[in-house]
Amino acid sequence: MILDIHTHHLDPSNKDCIQNIEIGLFNPQEGCFYSLGLHPWKVNERWENDFDLLQVHSQHPSVLAIGEAGLDRFVTDNISLQKNAFERQILLCEEINKPLIIHCVKCFNELIALKRQYHPHVPWIVHGFRNNPFIAERLLNEDFYLSIGERYQATAIEMIPNDRLLAETDESTKNIFSIIQGIALVKKISHDELIDHLNKNVQKVFFKA
Ligand SMILES: [Zn+2]
Numbered sequence: 102m103i104l105d106i107h108t109h110h111l112d113p114s115n116k117d118c119i120q121n122i123e124i125g126l127f128n129p130q131e132g133c134f135y136s137l138g139l140h141p142w143k144v145n146e147r148w149e150n151d152f153d154l155l156q157v158h159s160q161h162p163s164v165l166a167i168g169e170a171g172l173d174r175f176v177t178d179n180i181s182l183q184k185n186a187f188e189r190q191i192l193l194c195e196e197i198n199k200p201l202i203i204h205c206v207k208c209f210n211e212l213i214a215l216k217r218q219y220h221p222h223v224p225w226i227v228h229g230f231r232n233n234p235f236i237a238e239r240l241l242n243e244d245f246y247l248s249i250g251e252r253y254q255a256t257a258i259e260m261i262p263n264d265r266l267l268a269e270t271d272e273s274t275k276n277i278f279s280i281i282q283g284i285a286l287v288k289k290i291s292h293d294e295l296i297d298h299l300n301k302n303v304q305k306v307f308f309k310a
Pocket of ligand 1: 107109121169271272
């Protein structure tokens with residue numbers, strides 16, 4: 102059962118997570134699941150070469166999502182390239198019918214504008230969501246899923262409906278069960294009930310169940 106939808110801890114024996122792997126390192130292991138994408142920090146003038154490789158590898162059945170992809174205002178020297186690469190990945194998701202895992206830092210207006218522009222059919226997930234309830238509400242109104250990791254604002258989590266919530270370890274040293282325990286406490290539901298919701302959401306988003 103996948104509960105951790107985004108981790109950078111690559112482990113060929115871990116079949117219960119979606120491992121985020123660099124495109125050049127993609128070498129799928131039996132039973133493992135992956136996400137692949139052009140990270141906004143890494144987008145440079147040669148991004149189209151990486152994109153060609155992404156287009157090929159993203160067809161592999163072990164690749165459950167494109168990402169992390171997105172926009173990051175703190176990396177200022179490539180912001181227009183970031184936008185080009187992100188829009189190309191938005192279209193790729195529609196072509197291959199796989200969800201998009203999004204890295205967004207201080208670009209939520211642009212992100213919402215893109216969602217309205219493209220009307221995607223696949224789910225869009227903002228990963229590592231640690232912003233305030235106001236931004237959470239805006240994203241929820243636009244049908245985003247929000248994935249929560251080690252750091253978050255409890256007041257934002259309180260307002261995320263159970264059917265729009267996902268969990269992740271990202272780069273944390275905590276395991277997914279301790280992150281889930283923290284979220285369950287904020288939401289005042291049991292660990293098991295939260296796992297049940299998360300499992301249903303993973304099935305719906307990544308396996309179209
Ligand atoms: Zn990440």
